[in-house]
Amino acid sequence: MDYLGIDIGGTQTKWAVIAPDNSVTMRGSVPTDFRTTEDEMGRLDGIVRPLEGRIGGIGISAPGTVLGSVEDGVIRGGGYLTFNDGFALGKALRERYQLPILVENDGKACALGEYVSGALRGCDLGVVVVIGTGIGGGIVVNGEVLRGAHGSAGEFSYINSGRGSAIQFGDFFGAQGSWLSLKKLVLESMGLIDDNGAALDKALDLEAVDGKRVFEWINAGEEGALAGLDRYASALCLRIFSLQAVLDPDVFAIGGGISAQPALISALQNKMAQLVDQIPFMQIQAPRIVRAENGNDSNLLGAVYECRRYEVGRSQVD
Numbered sequence: 001m002d003y004l005g006i007d008i009g010g011t012q013t014k015w016a017v018i019a020p021d022n023s024v025t026m027r028g029s030v031p032t033d034f035r036t037t038e039d040e041m042g043r044l045d046g047i048v049r050p051l052e053g054r055i056g057g058i059g060i061s062a063p064g065t066v067l068g069s070v071e072d073g074v075i076r077g078g079g080y081l082t083f084n085d086g087f088a089l090g091k092a093l094r095e096r097y098q099l100p101i102l103v104e105n106d107g108k109a110c111a112l113g114e115y116v117s118g119a120l121r122g123c124d125l126g127v128v129v130v131i132g133t134g135i136g137g138g139i140v141v142n143g144e145v146l147r148g149a150h151g152s153a154g155e156f157s158y159i160n161s162g163r164g165s166a167i168q169f170g171d172f173f174g175a176q177g178s179w180l181s182l183k184k185l186v187l188e189s190m191g192l193i194d195d196n197g198a199a200l201d202k203a204l205d206l207e208a209v210d211g212k213r214v215f216e217w218i219n220a221g222e223e224g225a226l227a228g229l230d231r232y233a234s235a236l237c238l239r240i241f242s243l244q245a246v247l248d249p250d251v252f253a254i255g256g257g258i259s260a261q262p263a264l265i266s267a268l269q270n271k272m273a274q275l276v277d278q279i280p281f282m283q284i285q286a287p288r289i290v291r292a293e294n295g296n297d298s299n300l301l302g303a304v305y306e307c308r309r310y311e312v313g314r315s316q317v318d
Contacts, residue, residue: 001056003307005300006047007106008032008040008062010080010133014296015047017055018304022117024297026051037087041096048097057100057311059303061109062089065151070310073103076151080133102307106130107154108145110255110292111138112302118293119253127249128292129156129240131256134174138302139247145306159239173239179211179258182232186214189231190224215261229263233271237287240268241275244287255292265291 002025007014009032017026030047034040048058063079073090090103104112111120111128120126120140130136137156139146146153157174160167169175187193192204199206217225240252258264268289276286292298 002054003304004048004051004055004058005304006044006058006060007109007296007299007303008060008081009106010063013043013047014300016297016300017051018300020308022301022305024300032081036083037089037092040081040084040089041092044093045096048093052097055099057102057304057307058093058097059109059300059305059307060089060093060101060103061106061299061303062103063106065155066103066105067151070102070104070306073101075103079106100307100311102303102310104145104303104306105138105151105154106299107136107156108138108147109299109302109306110136111140111154111253112145112305113294113298113300114253114255114292114302115140115143116301116305118298118301119251119290123250125247125249126251126253127154127243127247128253128255128298129177129236130292131177131179131254131258133178133180135177136256139249156239156243159242161239176235177239179256181235182229182258183209183211183214185231186217186225186228189228190217190222211258211261215258215263218261218263229267230271233264233267234275237268237271237275237289240272240287240289245284248285249287251288251290253290253292255298259291260295262291265289 002017002019005016005018011032012029013032014029016024019025034043064075064077067074067076071090072088074088075084078084090101094101107130110130114120114128126140128138134157137154139154159173160171162168162171193199218229272287272289
């Protein structure tokens with residue numbers, strides 16, 4: 001049967017009905033305007049109930065670490081959806097709908113989606129780096145997502161590069177690699193903000209400067225914007241190189257909204273080549289960087305893939 005994929009994001013909760021061949025037969029989205037688990041369950045109910053009888057299971061992608069059984073889907077942290085901390089989302093939905101249901105961390109779901117039919121297809125070991133308000137990630141080894149001993153493998157935001165004795169938020173990969181960091185570096189390099197991040201031109205509305213605006217400057221060849229992109233690419237590539245030394249993957253697929261910009265992928269590829277050329281005694285494989293191929297569908301495809309695979313394994317045991 002078709003399965004339902006649900007991707008709970010910060011602003012939109014996307015859903016799609018996915019056939020066994022991974023094609024999407026229906027899709028939609030609703031605002032992520034819920035602030036309690038009760039509101040969340042009600043919003044999800046509006047997605048699932050009209051599809052009852054035509055779906056054989058539900059795979060859910062959500063922010064936060066999934067503890068223990070992915071079937072129970074107990075979430076730790078919940079990312080920006082802090083009300084989900086400690087909530088057994090999978091168990092609650094399974095009891096309501098009496099369907100196979102699996103909850104997966106969004107970064108891990110993205111990596112699985114790229115493995116199913118994207119940039120990680122055919123890889124023995126592949127990594128997804130998702131650029132958003134932080135840095136998400138997922139590691140797929142021989143078709144299975146790497147969870148780690150505590151479910152937090154791939155939480156790249158917590159990689160720290162600080163040289164001091166105190167931990168500073170700005171030293172974390174999640175801060176230095178986010179799209180907000182790119183925005184800040186571009187604005188700095190263009191001379192539009194001061195050292196404290198305040199606009200030097202009072203007519204400039206910093207809140208209105210989104211990713212589209214940033215890449216309009218970059219794609220127009222604005223010198224300061226290109227300099228900011230170069231600084232950002234340097235910071236990102238240094239962390240990716242470190243991950244290469246630890247994991248030795250076949251490929252790094254860059255996901256997130258801004259990954260659709262060819263200028264970003266080109267900057268990362270060029271900067272990585274420059275970095276590798278500077279390293280003496282280069283004995284590891286140079287990181288290969290590509291764009292994630294499935295866009296917003298990666299999380300949906302990955303969550304459904306994992307749910308189908310989990311149910312097949314369980315049925316074989318039974």
